[in-house]
Amino acid sequence: MTLPTESASSIHAPAAKPGKRRSVSPFAQAFGKLLRDPLALTGIVVLSAFVLLAIFAPLLAPQNPYDLSQLDIMDGRLKPGSESMTGTVYLLGTDDQGRDLFSAILFGLRTSILVGLVSAAIALLIGASIGLLSAYAGGRTDAFLMRIVDIQLSFPAILIALIFLAVLGQGVDKIIFALVVTQWAYYARTIRGSALVERKRAYVDAARSMALPDRRVLFRHILPNCLPPLIVVATMRVAYAIMLEATLSFLGIGLPVTEPSLGLLVSNGFEYLLSGDYWISFFPGLALLILIVAINLIGDSLRDILNPRREG
Amino acid sequence: MTNPILSVQDLTTSFRVDGQWRDVIRGVAFDIQPRETVAVVGESGSGKSVTAMSIMRLLSPANSRSTGRIEFEGRNLLDLPLPDMQAIRGNRIGMIFQEPMTSLNPVLKIGDQITEVLRHHRGMSDAGAMAEAARLLDRVRIPSARQRLGEYPMNFSGGMRQRVVIAIALACSPRLLIADEPTTALDVTIQAQILELIKTLQEEEGMSVLFITHDMGVVAEVSDRTVVMYRGDVVETATTEEIFRRARHPYSRALLSAVPQLGAMRGHDRPLRFPRVDMTTGEIAPPQSTADTVRRDAAPILEVANLVTRFPIRKGILRRVVGRIHAVEDISFELRQGETLSLVGESGCGKSTTGRSLIRLEEPTGGTVSLNGHDVRKAGHSELASIRRDVQMIFQDPFESLNPRIRIGAAIAEPMIAHGLVSRRDAPARVAGLLERVGLSGEMMQRFPHEFSGGQRQRICIARALALEPRLIIADESVSALDVSVKAQVINLMLDLQERYGLGYLFISHDMAVVERISHRVAVMYLGEIVEIGPRAAVFENPRHPYTRKLIAAVPVADPSRRQRRVATAEEIRSPYRSADYVPPKRLFREVGDGHFVQIVDDEAAA
Amino acid sequence: MSGYLFSRFLQTFVTLFVMSVLVFGGLHMVGNPVDVLLSPTATPAERLEVIRSFGLDRPVWEQYWIFLGNALKGELGNSFVFNQPALDLILQRMPATLELAVTALLMALVIGIPLGIHAGLRPNSVLSKSIMTFSILGFSLPTFWIGLVMIMVFAVQLGWLPSSGRGETTEVFGVPLSVFTRDGLAHLALPAFNLALFKISLVIRITRAGVLETMQLDFVRFARAKGMPERRIVSVHVLKNTLIPLITVIGLELGSLIAFAVVTETIFAWPGMGKLIIDAIAVLDRPVILAYLMITVVMFSVINLVVDILYSVVDPRVRLEGK
Numbered sequence A: 001m002t003l004p005t006e007s008a009s010s011i012h013a014p015a016a017k018p019g020k021r022r023s024v025s026p027f028a029q030a031f032g033k034l035l036r037d038p039l040a041l042t043g044i045v046v047l048s049a050f051v052l053l054a055i056f057a058p059l060l061a062p063q064n065p066y067d068l069s070q071l072d073i074m075d076g077r078l079k080p081g082s083e084s085m086t087g088t089v090y091l092l093g094t095d096d097q098g099r100d101l102f103s104a105i106l107f108g109l110r111t112s113i114l115v116g117l118v119s120a121a122i123a124l125l126i127g128a129s130i131g132l133l134s135a136y137a138g139g140r141t142d143a144f145l146m147r148i149v150d151i152q153l154s155f156p157a158i159l160i161a162l163i164f165l166a167v168l169g170q171g172v173d174k175i176i177f178a179l180v181v182t183q184w185a186y187y188a189r190t191i192r193g194s195a196l197v198e199r200k201r202a203y204v205d206a207a208r209s210m211a212l213p214d215r216r217v218l219f220r221h222i223l224p225n226c227l228p229p230l231i232v233v234a235t236m237r238v239a240y241a242i243m244l245e246a247t248l249s250f251l252g253i254g255l256p257v258t259e260p261s262l263g264l265l266v267s268n269g270f271e272y273l274l275s276g277d278y279w280i281s282f283f284p285g286l287a288l289l290i291l292i293v294a295i296n297l298i299g300d301s302l303r304d305i306l307n308p309r310r311e312g
Numbered sequence B: 001m002t003n004p005i006l007s008v009q010d011l012t013t014s015f016r017v018d019g020q021w022r023d024v025i026r027g028v029a030f031d032i033q034p035r036e037t038v039a040v041v042g043e044s045g046s047g048k049s050v051t052a053m054s055i056m057r058l059l060s061p062a063n064s065r066s067t068g069r070i071e072f073e074g075r076n077l078l079d080l081p082l083p084d085m086q087a088i089r090g091n092r093i094g095m096i097f098q099e100p101m102t103s104l105n106p107v108l109k110i111g112d113q114i115t116e117v118l119r120h121h122r123g124m125s126d127a128g129a130m131a132e133a134a135r136l137l138d139r140v141r142i143p144s145a146r147q148r149l150g151e152y153p154m155n156f157s158g159g160m161r162q163r164v165v166i167a168i169a170l171a172c173s174p175r176l177l178i179a180d181e182p183t184t185a186l187d188v189t190i191q192a193q194i195l196e197l198i199k200t201l202q203e204e205e206g207m208s209v210l211f212i213t214h215d216m217g218v219v220a221e222v223s224d225r226t227v228v229m230y231r232g233d234v235v236e237t238a239t240t241e242e243i244f245r246r247a248r249h250p251y252s253r254a255l256l257s258a259v260p261q262l263g264a265m266r267g268h269d270r271p272l273r274f275p276r277v278d279m280t281t282g283e284i285a286p287p288q289s290t291a292d293t294v295r296r297d298a299a300p301i302l303e304v305a306n307l308v309t310r311f312p313i314r315k316g317i318l319r320r321v322v323g324r325i326h327a328v329e330d331i332s333f334e335l336r337q338g339e340t341l342s343l344v345g346e347s348g349c350g351k352s353t354t355g356r357s358l359i360r361l362e363e364p365t366g367g368t369v370s371l372n373g374h375d376v377r378k379a380g381h382s383e384l385a386s387i388r389r390d391v392q393m394i395f396q397d398p399f400e401s402l403n404p405r406i407r408i409g410a411a412i413a414e415p416m417i418a419h420g421l422v423s424r425r426d427a428p429a430r431v432a433g434l435l436e437r438v439g440l441s442g443e444m445m446q447r448f449p450h451e452f453s454g455g456q457r458q459r460i461c462i463a464r465a466l467a468l469e470p471r472l473i474i475a476d477e478s479v480s481a482l483d484v485s486v487k488a489q490v491i492n493l494m495l496d497l498q499e500r501y502g503l504g505y506l507f508i509s510h511d512m513a514v515v516e517r518i519s520h521r522v523a524v525m526y527l528g529e530i531v532e533i534g535p536r537a538a539v540f541e542n543p544r545h546p547y548t549r550k551l552i553a554a555v556p557v558a559d560p561s562r563r564q565r566r567v568a569t570a571e572e573i574r575s576p577y578r579s580a581d582y583v584p585p586k587r588l589f590r591e592v593g594d595g596h597f598v599q600i601v602d603d604e605a606a607a
Numbered sequence C: 001m002s003g004y005l006f007s008r009f010l011q012t013f014v015t016l017f018v019m020s021v022l023v024f025g026g027l028h029m030v031g032n033p034v035d036v037l038l039s040p041t042a043t044p045a046e047r048l049e050v051i052r053s054f055g056l057d058r059p060v061w062e063q064y065w066i067f068l069g070n071a072l073k074g075e076l077g078n079s080f081v082f083n084q085p086a087l088d089l090i091l092q093r094m095p096a097t098l099e100l101a102v103t104a105l106l107m108a109l110v111i112g113i114p115l116g117i118h119a120g121l122r123p124n125s126v127l128s129k130s131i132m133t134f135s136i137l138g139f140s141l142p143t144f145w146i147g148l149v150m151i152m153v154f155a156v157q158l159g160w161l162p163s164s165g166r167g168e169t170t171e172v173f174g175v176p177l178s179v180f181t182r183d184g185l186a187h188l189a190l191p192a193f194n195l196a197l198f199k200i201s202l203v204i205r206i207t208r209a210g211v212l213e214t215m216q217l218d219f220v221r222f223a224r225a226k227g228m229p230e231r232r233i234v235s236v237h238v239l240k241n242t243l244i245p246l247i248t249v250i251g252l253e254l255g256s257l258i259a260f261a262v263v264t265e266t267i268f269a270w271p272g273m274g275k276l277i278i279d280a281i282a283v284l285d286r287p288v289i290l291a292y293l294m295i296t297v298v299m300f301s302v303i304n305l306v307v308d309i310l311y312s313v314v315d316p317r318v319r320l321e322g323k
Helices: A026-036 A038-055 A101-137 A139-153 A157-168 A172-199 A202-209 A214-250 A262-273 A279-306 B048-056 B082-088 B110-122 B126-139 B158-169 B188-205 B216-222 B240-246 B250-257 B351-358 B381-390 B408-418 B427-437 B442-446 B454-467 B484-501 B512-518 B536-541 B546-554 C002-030 C033-037 C044-054 C060-072 C086-121 C126-140 C143-157 C182-215 C218-225 C230-268 C273-282 C286-314
Strands: B006-017 B020-032 B037-041 B064-072 B093-096 B176-180 B208-213 B225-230 B233-239 B302-315 B320-335 B340-344 B366-371 B391-394 B472-476 B504-509 B521-526 B529-535 B577-579 B589-593 B596-599 C170-172 C175-177
Touching: A026 A038, A026 A279, A038 A101, A038 A279, A101 A139, A101 A172, A101 A214, A101 A262, A101 A279, A139 A172, A139 C002, A157 A172, A157 A214, A157 C002, A157 C230, A157 C273, A157 C286, A172 A214, A202 A214, A202 B391, A214 A262, A214 A279, A214 C126, A214 C143, A214 C230, A262 A279, A262 C143, A279 C126, A279 C143, B006 B048, B020 B037, B020 B048, B020 B064, B020 B225, B020 B233, B037 B048, B037 B216, B048 B064, B048 B093, B048 B176, B048 B208, B093 B158, B093 C218, B110 B126, B110 B158, B110 C230, B126 B158, B158 B188, B158 C218, B176 B188, B188 B208, B188 B216, B188 B546, B208 B216, B216 B240, B225 B240, B225 B250, B233 B240, B233 B250, B240 B250, B250 B484, B302 B351, B320 B351, B320 B366, B320 B521, B320 B529, B340 B351, B340 B512, B351 B366, B351 B472, B351 B504, B381 B391, B391 B454, B408 B427, B408 B442, B408 B454, B427 B442, B427 B454, B454 B484, B484 B512, B504 B512, B512 B536, B521 B536, B521 B546, B529 B536, B529 B546, B529 B589, C002 C060, C002 C286, C086 C126, C086 C175, C086 C182, C086 C230, C086 C273, C086 C286, C126 C182, C143 C182, C143 C230, C182 C230, C218 C230, C230 C273, C230 C286, C273 C286
Parallel strands: B037 B208, B037 B225, B093 B176, B176 B208, B340 B504, B340 B521, B391 B472, B472 B504
Antiparallel strands: B006 B020, B006 B064, B225 B233, B302 B320, B302 B366, B320 B577, B521 B529, B529 B596, B589 B596, C170 C175
């Protein structure tokens, strides 16, 4: 070479060091960074614990809170740590119907996580498809779809969910539907935004100029590069969906009374709050809070890692 | 000698990276005399900008520190308390930056951005400051200055914004102006205007200028003395004449030998490689001449006739077309096997759109494009795919044109596998061969793009383009983003590959000197049209169209003995936007030499 | 500009129409309000009489047609439950909700912006890190739950503030407001803060991100090179660029606060329109639900319009056009 190595003359990227092991993909790098962030790691550990608790709730819970025959009204509103007539300890006390709160919370977590994840997954699938279609089609289709997204996003999620539940009634399937309706637009807008940016980038031009099939350009080149912002949005949205479900249940228009979710448990304890029986409302809400904080810690860290703008 | 205005002694600046302090510049020393222009020149990573920022103390104190002495008006700037330093900035020392588009606050009026300096440093009243601001805009030759004070930056073009920035920097009649790559982001004719403006103002104000640049042409044009920096060290300081005549340090020589000089191709009829420099002795080996690669006997591989590409601008609820960008307007040319045709022009002239229209990355509005006898515009899906195999494209930004999530081996193999040229199993061997052909090693194929430097990535892009064994490569500003020395290497590689495979190149570039170096034929574009096309020697040595002449005259020549003064004008580059009902006039050409055509200039002449 | 306004009005009418069809049809399918309203002992004759009086015996499209005709005259029907015009019911309760939402918004801005600016200017300080940790917490707190905890602590345990109701109000231009009496303020404090908590975190994060990003921009470096003191750079150059995008957020969030007031009003027994809609949903009081919806759609459209116009006034780069 005529000049000193060209790596020296580029400050943008360090030249590859010779003899280096198989290098790490950007996704693996991001995951590594996530694990090195103490807050995110806390979030991951707590979330994993909650998910395990939720999955194995039927094995772990001392009582099936949905089986009314197991409940004894005589055990109603017992303080945390009290013993039942039959001798089992109510770790976190009981509600007005004599339901063991610890068991109820475990089953409540099950519902919360299920509703949060399933609604987010469906909303993501629908939203991402519409967003991609919008970005890909462009023109009038794009303008029309994005107008709908804009209008929908100018209405608060809770309002739309309220209306849909008013129309649909109660039930897990109904609330999942309502949450999907309120959330898909966020995903659509996110992925359309990043797809438009990515589509204009030179590597896409390069792929097209090499005459790669459109499908391949879309799914192998554009889509993977759109994922980082989508992942961040999805994390935050799962947390929000869980919160929204709890809120709607609290308002009495989410899940039926026979299968109390965390929001409904809080609502049940409301009337006893002023008389000092705090635990019925307090513990389910606390569990909800910890779950949401854990997800948001991960989301926050992901946002910092996946958003390159922060650096520099 | 009189006392220097600025004296930099043993300046060392370190950055904290991942908790460790690392020197970025070491022991930098130079003086600037009154009324003198000193250029600091170097490639990226040389530390030239860090030097300028250190003098102004603009680096973040949290993760950078400077030691040494920077003497200005009898005081060491490095020791000054911050308020004293702020009283010097913008007042005794003015500074301008590279990016005129982002140097001004988008939500403040131009007037406010000028007057805040006057009010702060010179304690002027609001009314007085406004009047002075108008005078300043007038001095930087902004037409109807007074009215423009109330406008926002978005109403100004890049060149005009840089004038505003200069007006602000000179508002308090500083003794020293630090110009950090002030013309790098500008088109060449605008660059000529701004350089001229700085020179004129320097004479009028009697100030000194510290000019930071990577462009040897600019250095030769403006500076009295030159400081050459390389990887954080000053390797040579001398008068500009001396540097260009008899540079002592091998790096300075290498740098100069990699700079194409406009007009240096006189007497050569074929493209010329860049010379190689021995880095220990500083010996320069004369460049190898290229073989005659142009296949004049066969039919051209690319024939373009009356190509038109327009972009509609829509507005309103009904998305009515209110106007069109006439990006490419009725252009025709042909390109033979083994030939390099350059499309040259300034931003917005349509040269890139032309390249993209040829393989329908943009859909042309009219005309015909014939590649290897296939009609590109009529081609169906599968025919287009086979056409695209024969034509490959290399883009400007090597950081952008590789998918960051795909290993480079897979990236190079992808088109070969997709077109069934090679099986998945045999691909690695082919990829390794291609990587070696562009001067990289086959072991690198497991790496991701971010692990390579800019020049290496551009080599990877070339390897990928070669994978489909194309006959024509469209190189869209492919070497523009590279450092001079890397640029020279990549161009040498491209010339090697042309000899070896008989490749045709459509070389799209704004850089006149590079174009002169590597082209067989040249087409000059202006506002979407080709205004002049012909053999390289004819176009460069005997330019006939006024715009071609203006373009050539605007290029700073990397030779201080050919320094020229120009008239400081404030012309702007015109926009190819036209109203919806615009009908472009039919252009006629005159043949002024063998294959040398010039657009006949009518009354409302382009340039 | 006129094209812009026209397209905005068109959009609002289309939204109103689509929403009303959806809800009208949906409510019709879901159940008969008569079942909820009538006592189980009512005779079939009584039942028929009620159905006829509400016009529920006609086909649904005809019912909708009548509703549409009345709506254009500004009549949205009588509440099935209260037997009063639904519109009046909502308008009576609107000031309370707006007062709550606006107070919460102001709280969010007054607390959130300074904290966000600090966190943006000194991202690595201990205080900034605490602010950001607090904001994650604020983001995650379920509004209804933290409302209960607040009642538990400030009303039940400490006895500092009342836990429910609106307190004493004064009439300002005929609109009852709480903010001008001591008692009213005491009643407003907890619900407003409860509602604001989530938004405080949001404002902090948006402001911080804006400041961080703006501080990196070239014109800030150029302002430093002009010798401008840091205070002016922050207060003029950075703030203006950071706060302009906040206008959009404020508009959207005011809407969201009005909607989320449903929760806060339920907890603190605040007599606003959120409480009304929840009760209306429980008994399928169609006229009230529809009226609430119409009113909110119009209200949000007005808010969005004001925000857009404001934005174009403040930011020179934005031009309104009917798209």
